[in-house]
Amino acid sequence: MSTHIDAKMGDYADVVLLPGDPLRAKYIAENFLDNVKQVNSVRNAFGYTGEYKGHRVSVQGSGMGIPSMSIYINELVKFFGVKTIIRVGSCGAIAPDVHLRDVILAQGSSTDSAVTMNTFGPGFHYAPLADFKLLDTAYHVAGKLGIDTKVGDIFAADRFYNDELDMQKLRDYGILGTEMESAGLYLLGAKLHFRALSVLTVSDLIFGDEKTTAEEREKTFNDMINISLETAIAGK
Ligand SMILES: O=P(O)(O)O[C@H]1O[C@H](CO)[C@@H](O)[C@H]1O
Numbered sequence: 001m002s003t004h005i006d007a008k009m010g011d012y013a014d015v016v017l018l019p020g021d022p023l024r025a026k027y028i029a030e031n032f033l034d035n036v037k038q039v040n041s042v043r044n045a046f047g048y049t050g051e052y053k054g055h056r057v058s059v060q061g062s063g064m065g066i067p068s069m070s071i072y073i074n075e076l077v078k079f080f081g082v083k084t085i086i087r088v089g090s091c092g093a094i095a096p097d098v099h100l101r102d103v104i105l106a107q108g109s110s111t112d113s114a115v116t117m118n119t120f121g122p123g124f125h126y127a128p129l130a131d132f133k134l135l136d137t138a139y140h141v142a143g144k145l146g147i148d149t150k151v152g153d154i155f156a157a158d159r160f161y162n163d164e165l166d167m168q169k170l171r172d173y174g175i176l177g178t179e180m181e182s183a184g185l186y187l188l189g190a191k192l193h194f195r196a197l198s199v200l201t202v203s204d205l206i207f208g209d210e211k212t213t214a215e216e217r218e219k220t221f222n223d224m225i226n227i228s229l230e231t232a233i234a235g236k
């Protein structure tokens, strides 16, 4: 076991879907996986391992924000041998052509988090990127499933509530949407040598009033889940 995960080596598959919401992890395990075993419940950060089309896949809740997510990623990779992590998250739409419930594949993630600067020091601005093969696979898998995806840069915000940020400027520079983890996921992917991708569903509009409910965010983002599971087992 590790500090925040009460499992043993071998309990997790080498590929893990990582939603922020532990109840989304439960929903995925109960509705998409066969032969499911719960492998973590410490702090109610639920983790499960099961089978998708005969292949072992795990799903683990990461909590909100880079600090919480980084704890789970470090422990999954260092103590449980995880090699591929696909975040399945919600996000707010920023770009004008991104609509409620659209699926975004985050090719890169800008951020106002200090993690990149604290890693490299001032004056160097690291560009956190998705694993290209995973991204390419997810894009083509989505096409085969008939699901349209938007691919590009997203913004991993350090704060959910932030009055000081100029969202219009992010829109002007082509940022598709905002969430709170992907830059940290991609930075850790590079550091710890695992494959990383964020697949996101638009849960609300930054420049509009439409939004999904908490229950919808937990239980209805099936396009994102199907793309991610098919990507997880592609080539196996
Ligand atoms: O739906 P999840 O995966 O938690 O992702 C988004 O939702 C949370 C904020 O409501 C943040 O974690 C953000 O990144």
Ligand SMILES: O=c1cc[nH]c(=O)[nH]1
Residues within 6 Å of the ligand: 090, 091, 092, 093, 160, 178, 179, 180, 203, 204, 206
């Ligand atoms: O982090 C998030 C998630 C969903 N919507 C937002 O605006 N921000």
